[in-house]
Amino acid sequence: MAAVDQLGYQPNFSAKALAASKTGTVGAIIPTMDNAIFARGLQAFQEELGEHGYTMLVASSSYHPALEAQQIRNLVARGVDALMLIGTDRGDDIYNYLETRSIPIVTAWSFQDGATIPCIGFDNRDAMAQLTRRVLSLGHRHLGIISAPRAHNDRARERVEGALEAVGQAGIARDTVPILEVNYSIANGARAFAALMREPTPPTAILCGNDVLAVGALGKARQMGLSVPKDVSITGFDDIELAEVSYPPLTTVHVPHRQMGRAAAQILMKLVSGEELSGNAALKTRIIERGTLAGPTDLQA
Amino acid sequence: MAAVDQLGYQPNFSAKALAASKTGTVGAIIPTMDNAIFARGLQAFQEELGEHGYTMLVASSSYHPALEAQQIRNLVARGVDALMLIGTDRGDDIYNYLETRSIPIVTAWSFQDGATIPCIGFDNRDAMAQLTRRVLSLGHRHLGIISAPRAHNDRARERVEGALEAVGQAGIARDTVPILEVNYSIANGARAFAALMREPTPPTAILCGNDVLAVGALGKARQMGLSVPKDVSITGFDDIELAEVSYPPLTTVHVPHRQMGRAAAQILMKLVSGEELSGNAALKTRIIERGTLAGPTDLQA
C-alpha cells in the first residue's frame, strides 16, 4: 500500500473491465444536450450515479433514430453496464439487441402505462389534455398547436394527442385545429406562430409543444403588435427558466426534470445489482399559471 | 464478414483498449451541465469528436476544485486519450499529473495570453472592460457588480477585473463599486439586485457576471417597481436564449459557445494525432445592445 501511494499506481480500467466484464459505466443517449430539460435531467442523473460509484457516458442522437441506434451499439461495445434512453419510440430490433446482451435499460421522459420495459416519466398525453381543458374552460374555441415533429417522438405525439382528446371531448371537431410541426427552436416557434395567425380564422389560443417554441411565439406576437394574453393566449410545456423570465411569464406545464434524472439512475442501479423493480411509477406534472393564458376577448358561443 | 453480420459481432472495447492502449475516448469536465453555455458548447464538442470517430466522456465538478481533481483522475484511469477542462484555475499538481501521463489537454472558456498549455477561449477581462466602457460612456457613475464567486473561477475573476479596470480608467475609485458574489441562479441574481439597490446611493447600472444573474436582477427590478433601463440599467454576459427572451431583452456580451466547443475538439484531435499546434487563438466576443442599457436619468457631473 505504501508502494501504491509512492508510485501513484492506478488500476488499469481496460484490463479491469476486460477481466471482470463490467465497467462501472452507464450510458445515456439523449436527443440533444442543447436543451435545458435534458441537460438538467442529465446533471441529476450523473449526480446520482456518482453516489453509487458509477460514471456516465453520454451521447446525443440529434433526434435521428439511425444515429441513436448507432450510439446504442457504440456504448454497448464500450461495455456500459446499463443504458438510459429517452422515450420509447424505437425499433424492436434495438430492444432485442439490448435484451440478448442483457443490458438493463430504462426509458425516461415518457411514462407508458403497462410498459414492459422499465420506464420513468410522466403522462405527456394527460398533462397536455389537462392544460387544454383549462384553456377550453376559459371559453376558447379556436385553438392552434405548434409541435415538434411527431415522427419518432412519442412525447411530441402524445402531447398533441392529449390536446386533441380534450378538444374532442369539448365537442369541437379535431380536424378543426391546425397543427404545425417544426423543430424545437425559438425562431421556429416565431415562424409557426406567424403562420398560424395568418389563417382565415386565427386561433385565440396556441398550445406549444414546449417552452422554447412558446417563447418564440410570444416574441413574434409582440413583434406583430399582438398583446398576450389579451389578443391571443399562448401556453408552453416543461417549465424551464425561459418560462419564468419571458414577458409575460409563460403559463406552462411543470415537469420535474431533476427528479426524473435521479429516479432514472436509481432504477438502473437497482437493475445492475439484480434487484427487482416494484413496477413503473409515473411522475406528477402540474399546470403553472403565469401570464400568457386568459379568456378570449371576443367570446363566442 | 458475412459471419460478422450474421452473428452481430462487435469488437470488445476493453480488450481493444487494453491491447492498443488507447480508447478513442476523450473526457470533458465542466462545472455543471445545468447551464446553457456549457451544454451548448459540449454538444458542439461532441459533434466534432464524433466526426473523428471519438466518443465523449463527461463529468461535472459542481464548481468544486477537489471534485474536479477526482474526476480528472477517474477519467484518466478510464483511459481517455485527451481531456477538455474549463478555465485554468487549478493546482500545478494536476497539470503535472497530466503531463507525466502525457495526456493532451485543452482548457476552454478562457483565453490566457501566452499560456503554456493549449487553450481556446476569449478574453473575459477585455470583453467585460469593453462593456463597462460602453456603460460609462452613457454617463453612469455609480456601478454595481453581481458576480459568481471568484475563488477557483478565473472567468468570474477576470470579468470583475475587467469592469474594475474600465472604472479606474474613467477616473472612478475602484473601491467605490460594490461587488456581490453569489452562485449562478436566477433567484440569487434577484436577491443580489435587491441588496445592491438598498445601498445609500444605489447604482444606476448593474453589471452581471452572466445572463442568468442578469435576468434574475431584471425580474426583481420589475417586482420592485423599477423600470429598466429608465430607472436602472442591467447588463448580462454570455448571450444565451434567456437574454433575448427576457423583457426588456438583455444587453449582453455574445460568446460563441458552439464555436468554442468545436474548436476545443479540433485542438484535441490534433494533439492526439501528434500534430503541432500553431499557437493559441482567442475567439471574438461582441456586445449585443438590446433593451436593458441606457443613460442614467439623473445625469450628474
Place this chain on the structure above:
DNA sequence: TTGTAAGCGTTATCAT
C-alpha cells in the same frame, strides 16, 4: 498475403 503467438493488466480459479 496469411497465420501464429506473445503480450496488454486485471480477475478468478484452483492448488498449495
Place this chain on the structure above:
DNA sequence: ATGATAACGCTTACAA
C-alpha cells in the same frame, strides 16, 4: 490464507 496460473478478447510483431 497465500500463491501461482489460466482466462478475458484484442493488437501487433514476426514467421511462414
